[in-house]
Amino acid sequence: MNAIAKSPHQDLQSPVAGSQVIASSERKIWPLTGGVHPEENKHQSTSRPVSVPPLPETLVLPLSQHAGLPADPLIRVGDKVLKGQMIAKASGFVSAALHAPTSGTVTAIENRPIPHASGFYDLCIILETDGQEQWCPLAPVADYRQLSPAELVEKVRDAGISGMGGAGFPTAIKLAPGTAINTLIINGTECEPYITADDMLMREKADAVIQGAEILQYMLGAQECLVGIENNKPEAITAMRRAAAGKNIDIVVFPTIYPSGGEKQLIQILTGQEVPSGKLPADLGMVVQNVGTAVAVKDAIVDGKPLISRITTLTGDALAAPQNVDVLIGTLAQDLLQYAALKTSELSTLVFGGPMMGFSVDRMDIPVIKTSNCLIAATEDEFPAAPDAQACIRCGHCAEACPSSLLPQQLYWHARAENHEQLMHHNLFDCIECGACSFVCPSSIPLVQYYRASKGAIRTQEAKHAKSERSKQRYEDRLARLEQEKTEKEAKRKANAERAAKLKAAKTTEQTESNANAEEDPIQAAIARAKARKAAAAAGNSEPASARQASDRPLSAKQKELKVQLSMAKAQAKKTERALAAAEASAELKGDKGDIEQLKSNLAMLNEQVSKLQQAFDENSQYSASKDSAEKPVKAAKPALSDNEKKRKVELAMAKAALKKAERALAAAVESNNGNTESFKQAVEACQANIKRLETEASEPPAETAITPSADAKPSAKKAKAPLSDEAKKLKIESAMANAAVKKLQRAIANAGEDELDTLKQQLVAAEQKAAELKQGLESLS
Secondary structure (H helix, E strand, O other): OOOOOOOOOOOOOOOOOOOOOOOOOOOOOOOOOOOEOOOOOOHHHOOOOOEOOOOOOEEEEEOOOOOOOOOEEOOOOOOEEOEOOEEEEOOOOOOOOEEOOOOEEEEEEEEEEOOOOOOOEEEEEEEEEOOOOOEOOOOOOOOHHHOOHHHHHHHHHHOOOEOOOOOOOEHHHHOOOOOOOOEEEEEOOOOOOOOOHHHHHHHHOHHHHHHHHHHHHHHHOOOEEEEEEEOOOHHHHHHHHHHOOOOOOEEEEEOOOEOOOOHHHHHHHHHOOOOOOOOOHHHHOEEEEEHHHHHHHHHHHHHOOOOOEEEEEEEOOOEOOOEEEEEEOOOEHHHHHHHOOEOHHHOOEEEEOOOOOOEEEOOOOOEOOOOOOEEEEEOOOOOOOOOOOOOOOOOOHHHHHOOOOOOHHHHHHHHHOOOHHHHHHOOHHHOOOOOHHHHHOOOOOOHHHHHHHHHHHHHHHHHHHHHHHHHHHHHHHHHHHHHHHHHHHHHHHHHHHHHHHHHHHHHHHHHHHHHHHOOOOHHHHHHHHHHHHHHHHHOOOOOOHHHHHHHHOOOOHHHHHHHHHHHHHHHHHHHHHHHHHHHHHHHHHHOOOOOHHHHHHHHHHHHHHHHHHHHHHHHHHHHHHHHHHHHOOOOOOOOOOOHHHHHHHHHHHHHHHHHHHHHHHHHHHHHOOOOOHHHHHHHHHHHHHHHHHHHHHHHOOOHHHHHOOOOOOOOOOOOOOOOOOHHHHHHHHHHHHHHHHHHHHHHHHHHOOHHHHHHHHHHHHHHHHHHHHHHHHHHHHO
């Protein structure tokens, strides 16, 4: 509700008619649509110069002192801060930083009441002052023209400056509009009754205002700068003209009317242009800044000081010493009112802001913030209680007074009916909430309160709708993504199926050609030979013993080596054949022959290598067979064995079998890197000791044989083996381990790819060389 109340029969000054022309001898100005002339009541607070109140013991600093998101704290409870130190940073694009107004200690970060029409509590930093006023290091700029506009905008952003006229919009955003700016307008109108903060600022700091305006003009690249001042401030006009002498800045004076201080209204008065609905002044190439903002920009750039104080008007009939004060941000209203000699018994209403657009509060522990330009301590006679609202009589005074050319009566009806669609159709958000309609309403209807409530409801509804749209968009994007993935998978599956079919056809062709031309598979040949032998045995086939012995004869070392090399060559040839088939199938699909010729060359070379190895293996096998048949002696008839000898022979055979089993277990452990290798070694050594004992016993003849040898006894055809020495045992174990390593590498080569085949071959050669050396050493000790 407006702080100024009036009787329905109060004699009101008529609003300015649309045809009224506001004249100026220096520069043409244009009339303001609508407007009213409330009683000014400015003289009470201009009789004293601007003063500085004492430093309070506690400052309460809300994190939200501007339009947009609240700042994020940079300090913790218990931290000591210096004057001018940033204690909260901007949390988004539309946000502003917060600085310590003085040095002291942070005692709390908690919810406290803030200046707001709803009586909200919000998060605040509580600072206990230490009285030392110790500044943090500052970074002033000697010549701002040496910096680019973007660098200066960043300094303004870091200084935490927001609009000082009351809206609190972060200044850095308006200084980087993204469009060409031709005109900078400095707002020194201060049209609302009671408030004289800007008036006193221009009187006492006109040079700082002009210097700040020059900096803003440089940052925006504006061709002209206009300072608009109402004609009810003669001292301020004189001071500003003196400070602007010789500058590219025009001081434009125009008659007093409320609300000429509105951004769009001031543009209309000074330039004759109207900002369209839904547009910004920047769309017309204009930017409007308050005189207090200009001084704050000058302090930030020239002196390096952040925004930590402002000039605030203390007025009202309940104050014995109304005046303007340069107050630190965060000072409580009770401290300021006490400084202005509050008459507590006469206080009826405490208003933050002016009587037209301000709001009343019911407590005094509320802090001054960056947008607090006035505190009114009014008596009951000064601000009487507003009469009860009556029914609208459709007089039309509200429409005549509206400076935005709206239809307040229609907005009122739609607001009461909560018809948000019609409110938007009637441009509700063009309302600047100046209160002119409520001021002239003979029915005392609080029109502005209806508009504010409707704006809040629409914003809430739009936020919910936007959230719903975002959720819907995310859901639709997810469905589209899943559908795309499904399509890609299906296409990939079809491509794989086609490729597999081509590969299968190529493999079938390859197998057919291989069966017709290539060598018979060794495994199938072995199976066929086994079946042939079995059939021959069943039919009483009289195959010579020499032929059977040749097929079952164990391979020599050279044959084994040739067989391994032959198997490796065949495996590599098979692998190359498969790669060639895959490459040819791929070439049919993609039309790219790739490395087909190289693969064919490699395959021909491998087939030639297989042929040579097979020939060498066959020749070596024939040589071994002929040699064995020529050199193999006729076995002598075995002598008859006694029962004890048979028993010892059985025990020795069992011991040798146990040794072989232990050696195989040791070789397997070595091959698989088993941690129990040492225990397997011990088992092998135990078996060898047992064999040594049995062989020693077998070499000693029985007692009766030594005394009376039998006449029928025949010399043994087989000489007993000599027991192994410890070194021979050790070499035998190492030889078994080396042979196991060779076998492991042979299996790895058979399954290896082309990239690791060469390395494994080198390792195999080294392992075979080691095994041969160990075998040679073992044979030398035998």
